[in-house]
Amino acid sequence: MVCNWCTKHGAGKKWYMNAKNYSNELADELRAKEYLTEQWTNFEQVYIRKIMGISSIDLGYKLKLPIIGRVLRWQAERMIHSESKNRNPRRADGHFGQVVPLEEAKVILGNLAAEPIIENYCMCRWMQRGIKERCCINFGVLSTVIERLPRFIPENNTARISREEAMERIEEHNRRGYVASVWFQPVPYINAICSCENPECGGLRLRRDFGLHTVYKSEYVMSVDADKCQACGMCVHRCQFGAIRLVPSLGRAIVDPKVCWGCGVCRHSCTHDALGLMPREDVPIARGRY
């Protein structure tokens, strides 16, 4: 069993390992330049756009309303995953992603990402905290779009980085505790690897707080080697998702596979080599739960 998006856009592989999804030809076919220009020029307004004529301000309240809430949720999911020709870039229709562990993020940046590659300010952190942190790695057509928007790029337009630099940078962000994620924008064109955190990331917010599938869990789940774990608890602090607990009586950490996103970030904190990723498919309770 693989995820729906791998079946549709993976050509027998994981969707983000299919080279075609990164190609300039696909970008042209989807008129991605127009879409992305419209989307990114107006990005900070994405959460105040309307869904079915209803403003998405206080979406959390509206989703809890009887009847209206269910219709709203159905429509929001349709928008997020839209592959229709007339999707609305201002609402980011067709924009969603998946968490990936560092190893896969590096494969993407080293082999699959279309040039030019840039590292720009995280738009979520900018709009939600007013913080400009250079940690979003974008590529292909999206790079040339963002380079024209001064609020997202360092002064003197020095956003471009090499493949090697991109791989180094994603490792730095991952070690810092940020979760790597890869994005369709719009589906099936892939052009970004983000380094996300809770609760600033818009994708993680919509998924975690409201259950909308803007971002999927990774293809992996973390597991603890009980023999190696020394119960230091460092991994517990690292987890952005609250999936790890220290169990004093056992003298080890345990991971809840239903909560774990399989980002692999906790591994950077383990000095006893006790943490390892397992394929999600091999963990019965997590299988198919993206």
Added chain:
Amino acid sequence: MLGLPEKIRIEIDYEKCGEKGKIDPRECCRCLRVCDPAVFIMHETVGLEQDPIDPQYWRITPVWNSLCTKCMKCVEVCPEGAIRVW
């Protein structure tokens, strides 16, 4: 009984913060950063009700009200007293 969820109201006085106020939210950002659940967003007003020819206005909008914990830190931290939560 429909059992409506609790509605948390957060209001920003744009006469004090934003296009008409003294403060450009991009220079302040205090409410954005003090809020643990990150309830606010900062955005341009172009294409909303402002003149699209002059897009240089920015404002703060509370968008994730349902996640607000009513800690009132934003109300306290705002130098213009522009935020109300109830």
